[in-house]
Structure formats: C-alpha cells, structure tokens
Amino acid sequence: MSRSGLILAGALVTFAGGIAPARAIETCFHMCLKGKLVSPNIDDQTIRDDMQACKARCDEEQKAQLESDGIAEKVAACVPEKLPDAEMKKVRSASPSIVAFANAFTWDVNNVLTDKIIRQVEITTQNLSLEDITMSAGGTVEPGQSGTFLIRYIADGYPSMRVTTRVKAIYACALEPGAASKPD
Structure with missing residues (x-):
C-alpha cells in the first residue's frame, strides 16, 4: 500500500471511530457513516456521497423529532442569528475539533x-489561490444534543488548507421557555 493510501486509511479509521478522540461524540452521522467506510477500494467521491446520504438521513430523523416535540414549525420559521463571541466560544470549547478529509468538512457540535x-x-x-473564502453548513442541534455539520467540496489540494480552516x-434561534426538547 502506498504512503498516501496508508494516510487515507488512518484518517478513515480515526474518522469512523476506530481511534476515538477523548471527547468524541457518537452522533447519528457517525453511526451511519462508519458502517460505510469499510471497502478497501473506497474513493473520495464515494466518501462524500456517503457523507451526504448520512447527513440527509440524520436531518430527516431530526425533523421527525422536532415534529414530535411540537416545535418543527417554529424552528423552520426562525431566522438564525449570529451568536455573541462568549456563546460561540462556549460551544466551540464543548465540541471536538473539526475534521477535514476527502475534500469535506465536518464538525460535531455539542449544543x-x-x-x-x-x-x-x-x-x-x-x-487554491490562497484567498480567504467563507462557506456555511446548515443543520439543527437542540439544547443538550449533538449534531454534525457537513460541507462538501472544500479544496484540499494545498497542504495548509487543513490548518487555515476555522x-x-x-447561528442559532432562541427558544421560548419550555420549548426545548429534553435530552435522551
């Protein structure tokens, strides 16, 4: 196996939960994806497609949960507002580091x-021209829950891409008192 093949295999094992970081989260996304990353002939496009399929499945499960909680319409109608720095830092410090591989970005957020x-x-x-660009990912993470945000097709051709992504x-929507679902 080539050096790049070994590096990719190591990244996949780490991403799939084989070598779990101390603060790893077993999100719906990761439970779905880890069973798909087992083929020895997997390629980046297949990984991105599997990531998208898992994200879509988990988003549907989240939507069903919000409907069950009776807040789906309120969440769909809300216009998310940028969190103040103090709240953003609180969420970032409670969440593991971002993961970038197969030209995709994922971040498991603990709300x-x-x-x-x-x-x-x-x-x-x-x-690839070393110009700063901004990208966003949507999702829904209720208080006390964890969820994964995914952005596909982030150029990974330049070595510093992984360290320049931040x-x-x-963005979040405020809940009315008592509207939050209870954590499992």
Missing part, C-alpha cells in the same frame, strides 16, 4: 446552550 437551537455554522478557509460564526 451546551440551554435556550437556543443551533442552525448553522460558518467557516473560513482558503481556496469556525467563523455559529
């Missing part, structure tokens, strides 16, 4: 905010 549903994350990275902002 430690008791009164807000996280709806979007915004990242800054560089394109979370720029988190």
Whole structure:
C-alpha cells in the first residue's frame, strides 16, 4: 500500500471511530457513516456521497423529532442569528475539533446552550489561490444534543488548507421557555 493510501486509511479509521478522540461524540452521522467506510477500494467521491446520504438521513430523523416535540414549525420559521463571541466560544470549547478529509468538512457540535437551537455554522478557509473564502453548513442541534455539520467540496489540494480552516460564526434561534426538547 502506498504512503498516501496508508494516510487515507488512518484518517478513515480515526474518522469512523476506530481511534476515538477523548471527547468524541457518537452522533447519528457517525453511526451511519462508519458502517460505510469499510471497502478497501473506497474513493473520495464515494466518501462524500456517503457523507451526504448520512447527513440527509440524520436531518430527516431530526425533523421527525422536532415534529414530535411540537416545535418543527417554529424552528423552520426562525431566522438564525449570529451568536455573541462568549456563546460561540462556549460551544466551540464543548465540541471536538473539526475534521477535514476527502475534500469535506465536518464538525460535531455539542449544543451546551440551554435556550437556543443551533442552525448553522460558518467557516473560513482558503481556496487554491490562497484567498480567504467563507462557506456555511446548515443543520439543527437542540439544547443538550449533538449534531454534525457537513460541507462538501472544500479544496484540499494545498497542504495548509487543513490548518487555515476555522469556525467563523455559529447561528442559532432562541427558544421560548419550555420549548426545548429534553435530552435522551
């Protein structure tokens, strides 16, 4: 196996939970994806497609949960607002580091905010011309829950891409008192 093949295999094992970081989360996304990353002939496009399929499945499960909680319409109608720096830092410090591989970005977010549903994350990275660009990912993470945000097709051709990508902002919707679902 080539050196790049070994590096990719190591990244996949780490991403799939084989070597779990101390603060790893077993999100719906990861439970779905780890069973798909077992083929010895897997390629980046297949990984991205599997990631998208898992994200879509988990989003549907989240939507069903919000409907069950009776807040789906309120969440769908809300216009997320950028979190103040103090709340953003609170969420970032409670969440593991971002993961970038197969030209995709994922971030497992722990929503430690008791009164807000996280709806979007915004990242800054560089394109292959080393210009800063901003990208965003949508999702829904209720208070006390964890969820994964995914952005596909982040250029990974330049070595510093992985270190220049950073979370720029988190957007959330305020909940009315008593509207939050209870953690499992």
